[in-house]
Amino acid sequence: xxxxxxxxxxxxxxxxxxxxxxxFKEAVDLGxxxxxxxxxxxxxxxxxxxxxLINGQMASKINxxxxxxxxxxxxxxxxxxxxxxxxxxxxxxxxxxxxxxxxKLITSAEINQLNRKANHLVVF
Amino acid sequence: xxQEFVILVSASPLKTQAHLTAIRFVRELAIKKIPVRSVFFYxxxxxxxxxxxxxPSDEPQISSQWKELSDLxxxxxxxCVAASFRRxxxxxxxxxxxxxxxxxxxxxxxxTGLGQLAAAMSDISVKLIHFK
Numbered sequence: 001x002x003x004x005x006x007x008x009x010x011x012x013x014x015x016x017x018x019x020x021x022x023x024f025k026e027a028v029d030l031g032x033x034x035x036x037x038x039x040x041x042x043x044x045x046x047x048x049x050x051x052x053l054i055n056g057q058m059a060s061k062i063n064x065x066x067x068x069x070x071x072x073x074x075x076x077x078x079x080x081x082x083x084x085x086x087x088x089x090x091x092x093x094x095x096x097x098x099x100x101x102x103x104k105l106i107t108s109a110e111i112n113q114l115n116r117k118a119n120h121l122v123v124f
Numbered sequence: 125x126x127q128e129f130v131i132l133v134s135a136s137p138l139k140t141q142a143h144l145t146a147i148r149f150v151r152e153l154a155i156k157k158i159p160v161r162s163v164f165f166y167x168x169x170x171x172x173x174x175x176x177x178x179x180p181s182d183e184p185q186i187s188s189q190w191k192e193l194s195d196l197x198x199x200x201x202x203x204c205v206a207a208s209f210r211r212x213x214x215x216x217x218x219x220x221x222x223x224x225x226x227x228x229x230x231x232x233x234x235x236t237g238l239g240q241l242a243a244a245m246s247d248i249s250v251k252l253i254h255f256k
Contacts, residue, residue, distance in 0.1 A: 008246050026167050026207060033238040037246045120245050120252045122132065124167075 008039045011118040013111075014049035018067050019059065024052050027124035028070055035078040042114055043074070045103075046085040049124075050092070053084060053099040071100055085111055127249040128159045132241065134256045136168035137186045143172060146255040147189050154197040161250065162200045163190070164241045165233070170203045170213050175230035191232045202236040203229070 012031045016023040031041045045053055052067050059066045074082065083104050089096065096105060106114075115121050131150055135142035146163070153160050165172060177187045194201050208229065209218060215235050219227035229235065244250050 008248065010245060022167070022207075022210065029206065030166070030238055030241070033242040034245060037239070037242040039242070039246060119248075122134075122252070122254050123256060124134075 008034075008037075008120070009042065009118040010034045010039045010120045010122070011042045011044055011115055013044045013046060013121065013123045014052060015045075015047040016124060017048040018052040018054070018057065019062070019064055020048075023124045024067055025065075025070075027122075028074070030122060031074075031079055032077050040081070041079045042081045042083060042118065043079055044083045044085070044111055044114065046088050046111070050084055050088050050094070050099070053082075053103055054094065055098060055100050068100060075102075083111065083114070128161045128247075128251070129153055130161050130241070130244045130250050130252050131163040132252055132254045133163065133165050133169040133172075134167040134254065137172040137177075139168070140256070142255040143169070143186045143190070144184060146253075147186070147193060149253065149255075150193055150197075150199065154193070154199070160197070160199050161244055162202050162240075163194075164236075164244075165201070165203045166207050166238075166241070167256075168211070170208045170211055173201070173203050173208065173213055173230050173233035174228050176228050187230065191230070194232055201233045202240055203233050204241070205235050205237050208235060 012027050014024060014027050018024055031043055035041045057068050083106050085108055086105050087108050131146055133142055133146050137143045150160055172187050172190060179185060190201055193199060213229050214227050215229040216227040245252055
């Protein structure tokens, strides 16, 4: 994990499914602005939030915007730490290969540790 | 130890107790003279800034309670510009620009950007508390 010197750590946890209103968009917007302020941003997907990470979503079919493209572009805006809770994945029929690459699979206990180290936690 | 609090409220004023809880929390901080830098309304919480909100008199007056708190303790009430405009809460400048015949942002609330919140979060002395 890249850690900026003396950086504030902000964890943004997303537990809402993709296509469920503006939650994902507004969570990512906050993450992007925090990253622009040189904070280390950890984007953590849990529960139904992991649906945001399914590869090959065609949101355009329902005239929505494709979240996957947004996630793929995040590293260019200094959000390099995208995590997925293993326990949430295990509850579904999804495999890690169904999801976007470069997502880090971590356990709930590891997420707790990440949250303890963070300065801020915002849940969407 | 945090020296100053920033309050983030993201829930709709009508769907959860978040606003009522946040109001009680901020009031307690203020009474104990613990500084609150700002209250930032994001997502559906920005509906509280609609000046046309007219709840029945026997129901909680959430918008009024925030405004009283702001007046009493000089706490700035900030709304996110993108979240506000997305939900049709417009200040007079934006309403004019979009050719609407009225603005509905209550003047006690200030339209700001996420940058304002992120800047506050970048301050090591700030503790962010999120009500949702």
